[in-house]
Amino acid sequence: MVRLPYLTALTTLFSYGLLFAFGQMRDFFRKLIDWSKSKGKDLKGYAPICLGLEDFYTRRLYLRIQDCFSRPIASAPDAWIDVVERYSNDHNKTLHRTSNTTKCLNLGSYNYLGFAAADEYCTPLVIESLKKYSASTCSVRVDGGTTNLHSELEELVARFVGKPAAILFGMGYVTNSAIIPALVGKGGLIISDSLNHNSIVNGARGSGASVRVFQHNSPSHLEEVLREQIAEGQPRTHRPWKKIIVIVEGIYSMEGELCNLPEIIAVCKKYKAYTYLDEAHSIGAVGKSGRGVCELLGVDTADVDIMMGTFTKSFGSCGGYIAASKEIIQYLRYTCPAHLYATSMSPPAVQQVISAIKVILGEDGSNRGAQKLASIRENSNFFRSELQKMGFEVLGDNDSPVMPIMLYNPAKIPAFSRECLRRNVAVVTVAFPATPLLLARARICISASHTREDLMKGLDVISKVGDLVGIKYFPAEPPKHVEQDKKTL
């Protein structure tokens, strides 16, 4: 539930309409000029690569503010990061890198527990494993790519998450888009939350199963969809579905909201549907001992059939995992193409995850894990409450380290981004089509390595820029937070 002033909705729609109209006019003139210029094209007879309409959004809207996205960095994504300066000579159509960098406060990287920079326990072990196992296994898992690091991590992940077995993949996106086709095929039904990540959407499309969408985080609508689909059966033949899988995420990365997991699991159990939980943003970041959203909301891990996660966010590495029962993992080992044909995870990356999990569990002999978990929780709650006191519209639940600040108008996106960069704060802004049209936002990711001074500086800059850009939609005083009603159970 997002609240926005009615006038802002009107102006946002009008702004997009204006941008669209200007884009169409420019396209029209471009067509005129090109038609008179090139009569003898050397691609005669070939179909055009791009239909012209398909990349309208990229050409006319995204390229105008291209300098706010894909900013190259020149250091590890720690609490402070070096951003490379770029310039453009043709109004952002092409950007050129300079060799200057600016040190900025990093509010955009997924560095929830602070493992992204050099760590006193992890980095020496990673360097050792790099020397011993080299940077890549140069092989597929089934051929020669399984080192004992990989087996150790699979057992460790299974123990950490609370499932009998686990399997690793080299890339988080691929984990979703290659596993879902292996689990369900034609004749099956996938019911996914309307705000699921693109990897899940692609995996669902590639599987050949029928896909239905239920309203974000609403167990009642899920129940409605389940009842309707079970009653109707497969399209045209009306035979019963071969299997039904419901896919939800732990923390939705664009909203910062927690999933309504207990109710959704209850609905799925009632109708005998399998559940698939994508914990990319919540594993390691929430929960008392960092075991994710199941621990936070008090759900037994045996009730969730398949738990997926990535190592990019909280563990400072790359790759993904699936944790499930021994039979499912055994089945995936000989059906999933990402295991049979894709290169295995890089051994130093595996070692980084092993050390990070050991730190979180406290098995490295110190309590740095518990400190990090407490620190991220405090930082997130402090930052969120301060932003809300200043009058910003901030989404997300308590304890979630992801907090989007709503911008709404398309012109405020580059304004916010550029002004923050000018004041040495690096933020990530997201717009249509990654988010709904009206709801453009700046997404802040808090890290355990941010100190109190860093957060105060960030708040100061965001407050000044918010005044300049005009995004303090609510009265700036400590009001009662109506939308903060999802307390931890």
Add this chain to the structure above:
Amino acid sequence: MAKLYVHTVPPPDLNKNTEWFMYPGVWTTYILILFFSWLLVLSVFGCTAGMAWTVVNLFHFAVTYYFFHWKKGTPFAEDQGIYNNLTWWEQMDNGKQLTRNRKFLTVVPVVLYLIASHTTDYQHPMLFLNTISVAVLVIAKFPNMHKVRIFGING
């Protein structure tokens, strides 16, 4: 200006091309754009109110026919071209007919026609042009015309 707040919940519509139409404030923006363009035409051309409404009506006909019923596909490449044969009108509401949005969009050209013909006192040639625009627009929006291509034009 009093700040009235509206609640919005993201609708479960996967087609990013049409999903923006389900948000609060869209109908109001549409009507406001028509009204302000009428004011603009009046101030630029300095004609009578009726002529201005006729101009707005014809311009509205050209723009909405082109974007709703002629242009096919979506302006993004991420949906991999599954809507490449459907116009915007056919993509709306996932192809469901007679929804609230569709009824609203059908009523707007009719209301514009009534205003335009009333303010020009039903004279020719404005009446003829206005009638053509409303006839084409309303027929294009009939449920029976879903995915119909007359003579294979625009197929």
